[in-house]
Amino acid sequence: KTMPKKFLNPVEEGKLSGDMRELYDRILPTKDSDERRARFVQKLERILNQQWPGNDIKVHVFGSSGNMLCTNDSDVDICITTPLKILERVCLLANALADHGMERVVCVQHAKVPIVKFWDPELQLACDMNVNNTLALENTRMIKTYVEIDERVRPLAMIVKQWTKRRILNDAALGGTLSSYTWICLILNFLQTRNPPVLPSLHKKPHELRAGSDGRRAGFNDDLERFRGFGKPNTETLGELLFNFFRRYAYDLDYEKWVISVRDGRLISKEGKKWHLMQNNRLCVEEPFNTNRNLGNTADDTSFRGIHLEIRRAFDLVKEAKLANCLEQYEFPA
Ligand code: GTP
Ligand code: MG
Incomplete structure (x- = not known):
């Protein structure tokens, strides 16, 4: 050999x-892609706090959008944190997101980490969202x-x-x-x-x-x-x-x-x-x-x-x- x-x-x-x-x-993300990702976070924070006011819902980015390794077509991985435990039943979240114009909304309740997957047609972004699973924020950092x-x-x-x-x-x-x-x-x-x-x-x-x-x-x-x-x-x-x-x-x-x-x-x-x-x-x-x-x-x-x-x-x-x-x-x- x-x-x-x-x-x-x-x-x-x-x-x-x-x-x-x-x-x-x-393959570096364009300025436009970075801006859409930033606007997306603000938009979600607005939608969720409007839907469940007074519950201190925070929206955190993790995965490649947070670790500097994303391209224009990477999805956005989002972790929302809130003391409102009921949101951990992600299908509730899924409904609210669909009501606010998100498309292809799917809730995956019975996974190791339950998530909602969806597409934002306005900002042209795919998203995986979980609730209160903060471990991934650490490995992203x-x-x-x-x-x-x-x-x-x-x-x-x-x-x-x-x-x-x-x-x-x-x-x-x-x-x-x-x-x-x-x-x-x-x-x-x-x-x-x-x-x-x-x-x-x-x-x-x-x-x-x-x-x-x-x-x-x-x-x-x-x-x-x-x-x-x-x-x-x-x-x-x-x-x-x-x-x-x-x-x-x-x-x-x-x-x-x-x-x-x-x-x-x-x-x-x-x-x-x-x-x-x-x-x-x-x-x-x-x-x-x-x-x-x-x-x-x-x-x-x-x-x-x-x-x-x-x-x-x-x-x-x-x-x-x-x-x-x-x-x-x-x-x-x-
Ligand atoms: P692309 O989406 O492919 O650009 O890369 P990504 O880094 O975002 O990967 P992905 O969407 O698959 O996963 C998102 C984040 O979830 C990762 O960056 C990790 O923080 C976390 N993650 C994914 N898989 C695992 C796993 O098996 N174990 C742990 N602890 N965290 C994981
Ligand atoms: Mg990702």
């Missing part, structure tokens, strides 16, 4: 980095902090996300692949384990964790000013990082042995965590805020094999600096 290519030559590197820059500029530490994180993550969408590798619920959140954890851990690292582990050194604005201790160190520029000693370019990202997950990582841990900023032993006994444990990705959860368990053996083959395909194209081919839309076999 031949060893996978270790380096890009300078010509390939220049082409790949240049193409990545160009793609990144194209964590991702945003990582994105702001080093300027290479945003383009790299947006391009990898784009690739997962084109290759249909990002539907944990329907396709048995991985959520955007899981993919982002794979990217963050890759950047934490470069030598020298591009990112620190914000969950480490708990004695240094600061109290949040509400006096609660955050689960991770969110002192952005302290970490900004952390990755400076690492001089890899975007092209080199994309090449090495795919190389790591295509060939270098021993999936039998390791759990990917953003919390620890390294790989940890599967056996040590007793995860070698779990179901759907080919790909092990520790949930940074709940270390008992394996985010990779949405993929069974067959699905994992498919994902792994796709990563190898991506590596084989990126190593020839063929970014456009790498991102070609997957065509289902006839």
Whole structure:
């Protein structure tokens, strides 16, 4: 068996980095998209507080609209917080939203986290909304902090996300692949384990964790000013990082042995965590805020094999600096 290519030559590197820059500029959300998202939040706050006055309903954005990794066509993930417990029965919310002109309103009451899905025809936005499920606000803030530490994180993550969408590798619920959140954890851990690292582990050194604005201790160190520029000693370019990202997950990582841990900023032993006994444990990705959860368990053996083959395909194209081919839309076999 031949060893996978270790380096890009300078010509390939220049082409790949240049193409990545160009793609990144194209998929960055426009000012108009940002503005519609901001107006959408205000609009929802108005509608909901008008419908249930005096209940202090707040509208929070999470997911990609809050972590700087969205494109123009990303949905808006919304968490509303309110002491009015009855709204946790999301079908009530669904009715109110339909009354205010929202379309394609669907309430999913019996999910792990009940949500309402809908489309705003005025602002042209799709939305997933939950009530009082504030955990996702924290992981959104964590991702945003990582994105702001080093300027290479945003383009790299947006391009990898784009690739997962084109290759249909990002539907944990329907396709048995991985959520955007899981993919982002794979990217963050890759950047934490470069030598020298591009990112620190914000969950480490708990004695240094600061109290949040509400006096609660955050689960991770969110002192952005302290970490900004952390990755400076690492001089890899975007092209080199994309090449090495795919190389790591295509060939270098021993999936039998390791759990990917953003919390620890390294790989940890599967056996040590007793995860070698779990179901759907080919790909092990520790949930940074709940270390008992394996985010990779949405993929069974067959699905994992498919994902792994796709990563190898991506590596084989990126190593020839063929970014456009790498991102070609997957065509289902006839
Ligand atoms: P796109 O919508 O694909 O642009 O990315 P996204 O980051 O918004 O992902 P998605 O809409 O799938 O999920 C929204 C947010 O929900 C994520 O950013 C996480 O904060 C949270 N989330 C999604 N899946 C999980 C999960 O399995 N575990 C946890 N703890 N949070 C999740
Ligand atoms: Mg989203």
